[in-house]
Amino acid sequence: MKPLDALQQSLHKRVLVELRGGRSFRGLLDAFDQHLNLVLSSAEEVVNDVVTPHPGLTLLRGDSVVYISP
Amino acid sequence: MKPLDALQQSLHKRVLVELRGGRSFRGLLDAFDQHLNLVLSSAEEVVNDVVTPHPGLTLLRGDSVVYISP
Amino acid sequence: MKPLDALQQSLHKRVLVELRGGRSFRGLLDAFDQHLNLVLSSAEEVVNDVVTPHPGLTLLRGDSVVYISP
Amino acid sequence: MKPLDALQQSLHKRVLVELRGGRSFRGLLDAFDQHLNLVLSSAEEVVNDVVTPHPGLTLLRGDSVVYISP
Amino acid sequence: MKPLDALQQSLHKRVLVELRGGRSFRGLLDAFDQHLNLVLSSAEEVVNDVVTPHPGLTLLRGDSVVYISP
Amino acid sequence: MKPLDALQQSLHKRVLVELRGGRSFRGLLDAFDQHLNLVLSSAEEVVNDVVTPHPGLTLLRGDSVVYISP
Amino acid sequence: MKPLDALQQSLHKRVLVELRGGRSFRGLLDAFDQHLNLVLSSAEEVVNDVVTPHPGLTLLRGDSVVYISP
Numbered sequence: 432m433k434p435l436d437a438l439q440q441s442l443h444k445r446v447l448v449e450l451r452g453g454r455s456f457r458g459l460l461d462a463f464d465q466h467l468n469l470v471l472s473s474a475e476e477v478v479n480d481v482v483t484p485h486p487g488l489t490l491l492r493g494d495s496v497v498y499i500s501p
Numbered sequence: 502m503k504p505l506d507a508l509q510q511s512l513h514k515r516v517l518v519e520l521r522g523g524r525s526f527r528g529l530l531d532a533f534d535q536h537l538n539l540v541l542s543s544a545e546e547v548v549n550d551v552v553t554p555h556p557g558l559t560l561l562r563g564d565s566v567v568y569i570s571p
Numbered sequence: 572m573k574p575l576d577a578l579q580q581s582l583h584k585r586v587l588v589e590l591r592g593g594r595s596f597r598g599l600l601d602a603f604d605q606h607l608n609l610v611l612s613s614a615e616e617v618v619n620d621v622v623t624p625h626p627g628l629t630l631l632r633g634d635s636v637v638y639i640s641p
Numbered sequence: 642m643k644p645l646d647a648l649q650q651s652l653h654k655r656v657l658v659e660l661r662g663g664r665s666f667r668g669l670l671d672a673f674d675q676h677l678n679l680v681l682s683s684a685e686e687v688v689n690d691v692v693t694p695h696p697g698l699t700l701l702r703g704d705s706v707v708y709i710s711p
Numbered sequence: 712m713k714p715l716d717a718l719q720q721s722l723h724k725r726v727l728v729e730l731r732g733g734r735s736f737r738g739l740l741d742a743f744d745q746h747l748n749l750v751l752s753s754a755e756e757v758v759n760d761v762v763t764p765h766p767g768l769t770l771l772r773g774d775s776v777v778y779i780s781p
Numbered sequence: 782m783k784p785l786d787a788l789q790q791s792l793h794k795r796v797l798v799e800l801r802g803g804r805s806f807r808g809l810l811d812a813f814d815q816h817l818n819l820v821l822s823s824a825e826e827v828v829n830d831v832v833t834p835h836p837g838l839t840l841l842r843g844d845s846v847v848y849i850s851p
Numbered sequence: 852m853k854p855l856d857a858l859q860q861s862l863h864k865r866v867l868v869e870l871r872g873g874r875s876f877r878g879l880l881d882a883f884d885q886h887l888n889l890v891l892s893s894a895e896e897v898v899n900d901v902v903t904p905h906p907g908l909t910l911l912r913g914d915s916v917v918y919i920s921p
Contacts (some may be wrong), residue, residue: 432601434608437628450567451592451635452521461502467608467632468504468537474570487571488507492537495521495567497590497635500614501627520707522661531642538644538677544710557711558647562677565661565707572741574748577768591732591775607748607772637730637775640754641767660847662801671782678784678817684850697851698787702817705801705847712881714888717908731872731915747888747912777870777915780894781907800917802871811852818854818887824920837921838857842887845871845917 438463441501446471450495454478458489460499467493508533511571516541519567524548526561530569537563578603581641586611589637594618596631600639607633648673651711656681659707664688666701670709677703718743721781726751729777734758736771740779747773788813791851796821800845804828808839810849817843858883861921866891870915874898878909880919887913 441460448456448469458474474485511530518526518539528544544555581600588596588609598614614625651670658666658679668684684695721740728736728749738754754765791810798806798819808824824835861880868876868889878894894905 432610434602434604434610434630437602437610437630440628452567454567456568462504462507464504470502470504470507476568485570488510489568489570490504490507491568492563492566493632494564494634496632497592497594498596498616498629498631500625500629522707524707526708532644532647534644540642540644540647546708555710558650559708559710560644560647561708562703562706564704572750574742574744574750574770577742577750577770580768633772634774636772637732637734638736638756638769638771640765640769662847664847666848672784672787674784680782680784680787686848695850698790699848699850700784700787701848702843702846704844712890714882714884714890714910717882717890717910720908773912774914776912777872777874778876778896778909778911780905780909802917804917806918812854812857814854820852820854820857826918835920838860839918839920840854840857841918842913842916844914 435463435465438467438499441499444501447500448491449497449500450491451497452495454495456485456489456491458485461488464493467496467499469493469496469499505533505535508569511569514571517570518561519570520561520565521567522565524565526555526559528555528559531558534563537566537569539563539566539569575603575605578607578639581639584641587640588631589640590631590635591637592635594635596625596629598625598629601628604633607636607639609633609636609639645673645675648709651709654711657710658701659710660701660705661707662705664705666695666699668695668699671698674703677706677709679703679706679709715743715745718747718779721779724781727780728771729780730771730775731777732775734775736765736769738765738769741768744773747776747779749773749776749779785813785815788849791849794851797850798841799847799850800841801847802845804845806835806839806841808835811838814843817846817849819843819846819849855883855885858919861919864921867920868911869917869920870911871917872915874915876905876909876911878905881908884913887916887919889913889916889919 458471462470528541532540598611602610668681738751742750808821878891
């Protein structure tokens with residue numbers, strides 16, 4: 432198994448994505464590519480315990496991703 | 502679907518673009534490329550709750566992008 | 572021996588992964604690639620002595636990795 | 642339209658270039674390349690409200706560019 | 712002589728590796744590649760004068776390396 | 782004209798080079814390449830208003846360059 | 852002349868190498884490559900006016916180099 436195969440198993444499931452700079456997202460993983468660019472739907476952004484909903488599709492740039500977890 | 506396909510769906514619609522360093526933009530997405538370089542029209546920049554309008558076309562360098570959301 | 576061969580020896584064993592920014596993970600190394608993207612199972616995240624369990628598979632982006640140790 | 646086509650429209654016109662680290666430039670856009678390296682003429686640099694004129698041609702390294710706006 | 716030839720001479724000898732962020736390692740250099748990914752055995756990590764032993768093989772990511780010295 | 786053509790016009794003339802981290806150099810531009818690695822002769826380094834002369838040829842790494850100006 | 856040709860002239864001579872993060876090295880330049888990875892012999896490291904001798908060959912990673920001067 433390669434790392435991106437593990438991400439394939441999370442497709443269309445809820446994930447937690449930690450970004451650099453103390454920002455994280457929760458949402459359904461709708462798409463990803465080999466750069467770890469991610470698309471989340473029904474996403475919520477959390478910064479310093481403040482939650483911001485993001486309706487529609489949110490594209491996270493792979494460069495900012497620290498980890499992706501169920 | 503690949504992440505950039507999701508961005509294709511936002512073309513010519515209003516988007517929120519979060520950049521590194523606490524800067525964000527709102528505007529109409531007029532163009533993008535695979536590096537996530539973006540062109541916004543009728544854009545507004547927000548830094549520390551200060552809003553600056555940017556008439557015409559604003560080019561955002563993909564390297565600075567954290568996420569793009571409707 | 573090349574560095575990634577050493578990582579091969581840690582496959583399916585417990586590893587400590589130090590990330591940038593004062594964050595570390597412990598867990599079973601399930602997968603890795605040449606960018607040092609890693610998949611851990613039964614992982615625990617430690618930030619400032621606060622431990623957060625991550626059930627399931629956690630994908631760590633190689634860019635954030637500082638070192639991997641048994 | 643691709644992002645660099647939008648920049649083509651700004652050629653020989655005044656632009657605002659925001660750089661990383663709180664530095665910005667205003668000037669006539671004389672040249673650019675695909676890395677967003679830029680050449681400005683009749684440029685002014687602004688750092689913390691201090692304005693410094695730069696006669697002649699100033700080359701800005703694309704890596705430092707955050708956005709380019711009319 | 713090329714820089715990596717010098718590293719070849721340190722193979723299986725004790726080295727000091729300074730990493731970004733005030734972290735350093737001492738240990739036997741067991742392997743390296745052209746990205747300066749390194750494998751140390753019998754390693755000790757030093758951060759702010761606190762020494763942590765790392766038994767087994769430790770993989771240091773080349774991106775974090777500042778210098779390698781005997 | 783491409784950006785590096787503008788730099789060609791500055792060859793063997795005095796330039797100001799602003800680097801990241803509040804450091805700048807003044808000197809004669811003796812050479813450059815496409816990465817913006819630069820060679821200055823008769824250079825002076827300025828950090829926090831402290832001027833340090835650098836006799837001989839100083840090689841500045843392109844990665845650190847923010848802008849180059851006459 | 853290209854920038855690396857200037858470095859060729861410094862081979863086997865004493866150089867000052869400024870690294871990111873307020874660290875510098877002095878020593879004999881024994882080797883370099885196109886990434887500006889450098890090997891110094893008889894080197895001294897200076898951080899905050901504290902001098903540390905490094906006997907033998909020290910490999911400096913090019914990514915950390917800001918400038919190289921005689």
